[in-house]
Amino acid sequence: xRKSGIVASLVGTALVLTACGGGSDSADPNGEVTLTINVFxxxxxxxxxxxxxxxxxxxxxxxxxxxxxxxxxxHHQNLQARLTAGSGTADLEVIExxxxxxxxxxxxxxxxxxxxxxxxxxxxxxxxxxxxxPDGGTLIGLPTxxxxxxxxxxTDLFAQAGLPTNRDEVSALWSTWDEYVALxxxxxxxxxxxxxFDAGGHLFTGVLGAEKETYYNAEGDLVVETNKAxxxxxxxxxxxxxxxxxxxxxxxxPEWNTGFQQGQFATITCPAWMMGYIQGNAADTKxxxxxxxxxxxxxxxxxxxxxxxxxxxxxxxxxxxxxWLTAPEQNIKLFKSIGNFPSQKSTWEQPEVxxxxxxxxxxxxxxxxxxxxxxxxxxxxxxxxxxxxxxxxSGALNSVEQGTDPDEAWESAMNDIKAAAGDG
Amino acid sequence: xTARLDRVPPTPPEETRRRPADPPHRRQAWRSRLYRWDVKGxxxxxxxxxxxxxxxxxxxxxxxxxxxxxxxxxPRKPGSEDVSVGLDNYxxxxxxxSFHNALINxxxxxxxSTVPQLLLALGIAHxxxxxxxxxxxxxxxxxxxxxxxxxxxxxxxxxxFARDFGLLNWFLQPFMDNPLDWRAEKWASWxxxxxMVTWHWTGYNTLIYLAAMQTIPYELYxxxxxxxxxxxxxxxxxTIPSLRPTIIFTVIxxxxxxxxxxxxxxxxxxxxxxxxxxxxxxxTVVLYLYQQFWTNGRYGYAAAIAWTLFLITVVIxxxxxxxxxxxxSADD
Numbered sequence: 174x175r176k177s178g179i180v181a182s183l184v185g186t187a188l189v190l191t192a193c194g195g196g197s198d199s200a201d202p203n204g205e206v207t208l209t210i211n212v213f214x215x216x217x218x219x220x221x222x223x224x225x226x227x228x229x230x231x232x233x234x235x236x237x238x239x240x241x242x243x244x245x246x247x248h249h250q251n252l253q254a255r256l257t258a259g260s261g262t263a264d265l266e267v268i269e270x271x272x273x274x275x276x277x278x279x280x281x282x283x284x285x286x287x288x289x290x291x292x293x294x295x296x297x298x299x300x301x302x303x304x305x306x307p308d309g310g311t312l313i314g315l316p317t318x319x320x321x322x323x324x325x326x327x328t329d330l331f332a333q334a335g336l337p338t339n340r341d342e343v344s345a346l347w348s349t350w351d352e353y354v355a356l357x358x359x360x361x362x363x364x365x366x367x368x369x370f371d372a373g374g375h376l377f378t379g380v381l382g383a384e385k386e387t388y389y390n391a392e393g394d395l396v397v398e399t400n401k402a403x404x405x406x407x408x409x410x411x412x413x414x415x416x417x418x419x420x421x422x423x424x425x426x427p428e429w430n431t432g433f434q435q436g437q438f439a440t441i442t443c444p445a446w447m448m449g450y451i452q453g454n455a456a457d458t459k460x461x462x463x464x465x466x467x468x469x470x471x472x473x474x475x476x477x478x479x480x481x482x483x484x485x486x487x488x489x490x491x492x493x494x495x496x497w498l499t500a501p502e503q504n505i506k507l508f509k510s511i512g513n514f515p516s517q518k519s520t521w522e523q524p525e526v527x528x529x530x531x532x533x534x535x536x537x538x539x540x541x542x543x544x545x546x547x548x549x550x551x552x553x554x555x556x557x558x559x560x561x562x563x564x565x566x567s568g569a570l571n572s573v574e575q576g577t578d579p580d581e582a583w584e585s586a587m588n589d590i591k592a593a594a595g596d597g
Numbered sequence: 598x599t600a601r602l603d604r605v606p607p608t609p610p611e612e613t614r615r616r617p618a619d620p621p622h623r624r625q626a627w628r629s630r631l632y633r634w635d636v637k638g639x640x641x642x643x644x645x646x647x648x649x650x651x652x653x654x655x656x657x658x659x660x661x662x663x664x665x666x667x668x669x670x671x672p673r674k675p676g677s678e679d680v681s682v683g684l685d686n687y688x689x690x691x692x693x694x695s696f697h698n699a700l701i702n703x704x705x706x707x708x709x710s711t712v713p714q715l716l717l718a719l720g721i722a723h724x725x726x727x728x729x730x731x732x733x734x735x736x737x738x739x740x741x742x743x744x745x746x747x748x749x750x751x752x753x754x755x756x757x758f759a760r761d762f763g764l765l766n767w768f769l770q771p772f773m774d775n776p777l778d779w780r781a782e783k784w785a786s787w788x789x790x791x792x793m794v795t796w797h798w799t800g801y802n803t804l805i806y807l808a809a810m811q812t813i814p815y816e817l818y819x820x821x822x823x824x825x826x827x828x829x830x831x832x833x834x835x836t837i838p839s840l841r842p843t844i845i846f847t848v849i850x851x852x853x854x855x856x857x858x859x860x861x862x863x864x865x866x867x868x869x870x871x872x873x874x875x876x877x878x879x880x881t882v883v884l885y886l887y888q889q890f891w892t893n894g895r896y897g898y899a900a901a902i903a904w905t906l907f908l909i910t911v912v913i914x915x916x917x918x919x920x921x922x923x924x925x926s927a928d929d
Contacts, residue, residue: 557673
């Protein structure tokens with residue numbers, strides 16, 4: 174089945190390439206196809222490891238894959254720019270889960286996977302629903318990974334501060350977020366020069382990872398200002414910042430990357446995909462990390478979708494690659510090499526996943542930690558401006574780290590959010 | 598007046614005008630008509646490509662932006678493209694604190710980057726105007742920052758102004774208890790952005806001043822030094838007055854450049870939220886526009902910002918123009 178699909182896709186591509194349009198089937202099946210894929214972070218490869226693409230190229234002669242990687246914000250901005258302009262997107266574009274609802278309003282700009290013979294039953298209904306139009310008629314992207322939450326920590330820094338380093342003992346020390354912050358106080362007192370966590374914004378998002386409704390409610394209304402969960406997460410983060418626990422390194426900035434390498438913080442809220450991020454950014458810290466349970470026991474942060482913009486010239490070949498990249502076999506490989514956790518629940522039981530322990534993270538049983546975290550994780554509700562709101566909170570918490578009064582910071586964040594996510 | 602009237606050719610008699618011209622005559626008339634078209638029409642034909650391109654890339658976007666600015670278009674809200682909201686975006690903008698903040702930042706950064714930049718350029722140009730060893734090399738050297746891409750400049754300056762492992766904080770270490778967070782304070786971030794702008798543009802202005810200086814006749818300096826004027830007096834009383842038109846030109850160009858400042862503050866905010874600092878400490882008007890357009894997807898509102906900035910620029914250019922006229926008339 175797959176083979177015939179590929180042939181069909183090659184024919185389809187060749188049709189476009191030779192620009193003969195109408196249903197002629199005289200196209201050259203050996204036509205070379207270069208598929209471009211735009212990603213942010215480590216979706217399918219690490220900077221020095223593109224074995225997954227190589228494997229696909231080997232199995233599909235005539236297909237060449239070119240990956241273009243940019244940072245999170247730039248990636249999504251460029252995608253929107255090129256969709257609006259009607260040209261310039263890659264053949265495949267990755268969209269983060271918090272951003273995807275902003276694109277669902279433009280279903281005509283993407284290939285509808287509902288019409289592409291995809292077995293959507295392999296994912297949970299809610300995962301598919303997030304990338305679908307409200308009527309369920311159009312699915313704009315295929316789910317890649319899921320971001321079960323854990324807490325990564327530096328065993329060497331813990332030892333210096335006289336804290337236990339064993340992951341079970343550590344997990345027991347922070348069964349709630351309050352305990353996590355309390356332990357942070359203990360740590361900073363004993364480890365001058367090192368902070369407890371990386372950035373307020375990062376902690377804040379991690380805390381909210383256990384909540385179903387955060388910025389929007391299930392009906393799609395903006396509830397950020399009245400939602401107790403949001404305010405609680407804010408207050409907890411502010412308390413930790415005021416106790417001097419934050420390294421105040423804005424997430425995904427170059428300073429943040431340096432922070433990993435220099436050991437400027439001892440813990441970081443760790444969605445599964447963060448494993449790849451740390452390995453890619455601070456390869457020298459191998460063996461100094463370990464993974465404990467997330468305070469509260471469960472949560473989810475992020476995950477992505479692969480989309481095929483409908484302006485692409487190689488749509489059929491791109492759809493074929495998207496299906497292959499998101500298939501269970503590939504997701505398992507990605508988990509083992511990069512850390513991105515498979516979104517298909519069926520894979521979690523397989524020994525390859527369940528028995529996987531990460532060498533980089535001191536042999537932490539990642540294959541057990543993340544499914545446990547996801548077991549009770551809620552299905553989070555996102556709205557069209559979820560990404561913008563998250564960014565606003567990160568900025569506001571960063572301003573608290575820089576000395577702004579927390580109440581003022583909250584106030585101005587609310588104003589910004591109302592302006593961005595209000596009526597116009 | 599009368600002399601001119603005299604030169605008007607007498608009108609031919611009615612008869613000759615009515616009579617159909619014979620072939621050679623007609624050909625000549627055709628030729629002269631062609632000639633007249635050529636003389637009158639050709640200049641327009643020559644400038645047509647510019648105006649054609651301007652219409653496509655200048656006028657059309659301007660008008661289209663104005664149209665968008667009366668909608669609440671956001672790609673994240675299906676159907677919002679066609680909803681007209683009149684001038685709502687503009688009234689909202691007038692009471693938008695973030696916009697006011699962006700205006701203040703733009704003018705603030707504009708002043709502390711343009712003034713030292715032009716003064717420095719003037720001084721350096723004066724020095725380069727002397728007979729120096731390796732003069733050509735030095736003159737080309739000042740242009741190096743200008744031909745370096747802003748992105749590369751920002752990369753270096755982000756390292757210099759970094760909070761934790763920054764070069765400048767390393768130098769300041771003995772004098773400060775805590776490392777300075779250059780992005781946290783308004784004045785510090787303004788200084789950092791201005792440093793980038795100054796670094797980039799000083800060489801360019803230096804070259805313009807230098808070129809103007811070389812047109813000043815040497816005899817002026819010669820006679821001044823015979824009269825006993827020292828170098829400083831020569832600079833103040835000969836060089837500066839002679840450069841006046843050039844200075845006015847650079848002031849206007851730099852002012853317009855400062856109003857549209859974008860790349861430096863954009864690259865200085867490493868979070869890529871386009872917020873210009875956690876609390877918009879160094880968010881300029883164009884960066885605010887960019888944030889509203891790209892990050893927040895508010896096309897209509899961003900278009901209104903673009904048009905407002907355009908109008909502000911026109912007003913300031915007019916003020917500049919009036920000032921220039923006054924300086925000129927003071928000259929007479």
